[in-house]
Every structure is written in C-alpha cells, then in structure tokens.
Amino acid sequence: MKIECRDVRKNYKKKEVLKGIDLVLEKGKIYGLIGRNGAGKTTLLSILSAQNPASFGNILLDGREIWENAEALSHIYFAREIITSSNSNASGLKVKEYLKLAETYLPRWDKDMAQRLTELFHLDRKQRITKLSKGMVSMLQIVVALASKADFTFLDEPVSGLDVVAREAFYRLLLEEFTETERTFVISTHIIEEAADIFEEVIFLHEGKILLKENTQDLLEHSVYVSGKTEAVDRLIQGKQIYCPEVLGRSKSALVRLREGERLSGGEGVTLQGVNLQKIFVVLCGGEERV
Amino acid sequence: MQELLNQEKSIYIQIKEMIETDILRDILLEEERVPSTNELAKLYAINPATAAKGVNLLVDEGILYKKRGIGMFVAEGAKKTIQKRRRENFFETYIQGMLTEAASLGITKEDLIDMITTERGNQQEV
Numbered sequence: 463m464k465i466e467c468r469d470v471r472k473n474y475k476k477k478e479v480l481k482g483i484d485l486v487l488e489k490g491k492i493y494g495l496i497g498r499n500g501a502g503k504t505t506l507l508s509i510l511s512a513q514n515p516a517s518f519g520n521i522l523l524d525g526r527e528i529w530e531n532a533e534a535l536s537h538i539y540f541a542r543e544i545i546t547s548s549n550s551n552a553s554g555l556k557v558k559e560y561l562k563l564a565e566t567y568l569p570r571w572d573k574d575m576a577q578r579l580t581e582l583f584h585l586d587r588k589q590r591i592t593k594l595s596k597g598m599v600s601m602l603q604i605v606v607a608l609a610s611k612a613d614f615t616f617l618d619e620p621v622s623g624l625d626v627v628a629r630e631a632f633y634r635l636l637l638e639e640f641t642e643t644e645r646t647f648v649i650s651t652h653i654i655e656e657a658a659d660i661f662e663e664v665i666f667l668h669e670g671k672i673l674l675k676e677n678t679q680d681l682l683e684h685s686v687y688v689s690g691k692t693e694a695v696d697r698l699i700q701g702k703q704i705y706c707p708e709v710l711g712r713s714k715s716a717l718v719r720l721r722e723g724e725r726l727s728g729g730e731g732v733t734l735q736g737v738n739l740q741k742i743f744v745v746l747c748g749g750e751e752r753v
Numbered sequence: 754m755q756e757l758l759n760q761e762k763s764i765y766i767q768i769k770e771m772i773e774t775d776i777l778r779d780i781l782l783e784e785e786r787v788p789s790t791n792e793l794a795k796l797y798a799i800n801p802a803t804a805a806k807g808v809n810l811l812v813d814e815g816i817l818y819k820k821r822g823i824g825m826f827v828a829e830g831a832k833k834t835i836q837k838r839r840r841e842n843f844f845e846t847y848i849q850g851m852l853t854e855a856a857s858l859g860i861t862k863e864d865l866i867d868m869i870t871t872e873r874g875n876q877q878e879v
Contacts, residue, residue, distance in 0.1 A: 637795050637799075
C-alpha cells in the first residue's frame, strides 16, 4: 500500500501555499514532517487525506484517486489539531461525545483502545472540550489518531502543549502501535530533536516545496560540521556541498552535506563533528532570520 | 542495557556497541537470545528500522545469528571476537587522542608512562 502525490498545488485566493509536491508515502514507515510556521504542513496533510481539495495534481492510493473515494479514504485518517475556539465544531462537545462522533465516521475504530488510552491519559470523558487544557486537547487528538486504526494516520502537532512525560508516553505508545501493526504515521512537529530517532524518514517542507526527503540516519551521517584553521578547512571542503560557512579570525566553520560516496577525513587543525537534525533543519530552512 | 546518551554517534552504532558491551560484561551470554528490534525500539524510543540496522551489523560480523521465527542469538565465540576487534582499535580509540592532547599540552611520553604505571595524575607545575 502506498500514497502517491503528483505535482500537487494549492492556492488560497492568490497565495500559492503548495508549489508542486511530489511525494510517495509507503506502508509501514514513520515519517517526520518538519517545516516552519506557514510552510504548508497542515495544508499538505489535509489534501493527502482529501479533507481539502488540491488546486492541481493528483493524490493516489495504490494508483487510485482518493478524492470522493470512500474505500480509499477508509485507510487514511488525518488527526488535525482540535480547535477549541467557541465557533468550532468541537467546542460544545464533551470528550465522550467527541469519541462517539469519531466512532461513527471511522470505519476501523478500536473502541477498546480508545477507552484504554483515555484512562491512561486521565482524560475526563464528561468534560467539555472547551474546558480542557491545551495538553489535554492534544491527548484527545492522539487517542483518536491511534484508535482510528487507519493504515495511513497523519498527526498534526500531536505533542503541542504536552509536558515532557506525556510526550515520552506518546512516543512509546506510537512505537508500540507501530511495531504491532505496521501502520504508516506522518507526524508534524516543531520539537524536532526528541522525535528525531522515531522517524525512519524526515520530510522538510519549506515554502510550499519539499526541500528534502531522506532516511533520518543517512541524513545525519552525511552531515558534518567542519571547523578549524581557515586554509585547512577550505582544502577539506573544496568541491563539497557546503552551507553557512562562517569565518572568525583565523578559524572557519561550515556544515557539509556529503553526496553519495563522498567522505571527509579530518586532518591536522580540523575538527569534524556530527550535527543533529534540528541544526540541519535550521541551516537548510532558516534563511535570512538565522543569526 | 545502558542509556542512549550522546549525539556524536549514530543511534544504530550505539545500539550495536551496547549489545557488544553487554556481551563483554557477561550480561548477555553466548547462545542466549538478545532483545528483539521491537523491544529495543520501545525501550529506547527509536525507530525499529534503526534498531534493526545496529543488530544487522552484528549479524554481518558474526556476533549474532538468527534463529528463524525465534529471534537473534549471541553466537559462540562472540565475546572473543569483540575483544579481538576492540583490542585492534584500542590504539586509535584511546591512545591516539591522548597522545595528540598530551603533545599540545607539552606532556612528555615519560610523564605519560609515569601516570600509567603509578595510576596517578601528574601534579607538577608546568
């Protein structure tokens, strides 16, 4: 099973939010979707789940268009952030009513699981959603996402507002469900570093385009921070793909992304260091604001 | 099993080295089953594919072997093999860096040997 998205574009009035997305999501992987505010993450996920029409392009599940295709859509669930403002759909509902609603429109709903997770997170079923804290709302979103049992489950900012203990609990629950079922999860997050090891692949979405989609471990292995004497560093990084070179006095540093088969060996006066995913993201997507 | 701590090394290398260290310390014995990739994934909150990558490196090196449908096991002679390889790398891993640092600090080889034989730091003034 796979979702394929071909040259997907989305305009809101004159603003082009997605500028030609080509993407394949395979069954049995956890993807991290990472991008800055306004990069188009939520729009992309809502289009991939046919909650929102694309302005152009196709989204296919195993070669068949998903738009208005109930069978295809029964395999896909997008758990968007639950909006609790007074004019939203969820606002007047109690937790148990929200879960009941999810049960009616999610064909693979696992009621026992929803029950178990609600208790685990100490969610009060009688509480109105508007009365829940931000973290509690995220928990509800997580409960519905996991209990949906959809083969392709997208979670938009599931850990926002969660404390560190609840976040770790979520990562473990996610891995437990993943190892047992081989469902596909796409998770968008701004808390990159603590989730990095969960993602088999990361997708950087930047200004409506996919900047990078790569196996997380490969990306980390191929990114090296080089620093040392300017001449020595220059010799080493010549001809390489470099980002953010900085010179300070006699020293120079830069991030190098190695191409397939390329290697770097440290020499006298040069230090090579690994970098984390967050740093790579900031370097690649930070642009002018990076200081 | 230890904690995953540092960011310097790839996670799958750390998984590999942790299993090796557990074998060296007799925490994992030869012919014993090692934790599955799913167990490792849940324990360390990492992707199972990453855990599998570390485990598979050990299979390639003959440290672990697969029993169909049961799991991964520590091979006979695994401890010796790991010791041999780590001894071969001992110079690069531990000594080389020490020599470089000692040279830039002006610590002589005699001082170093003295520290090793007495197992005490060098207190003299520079």
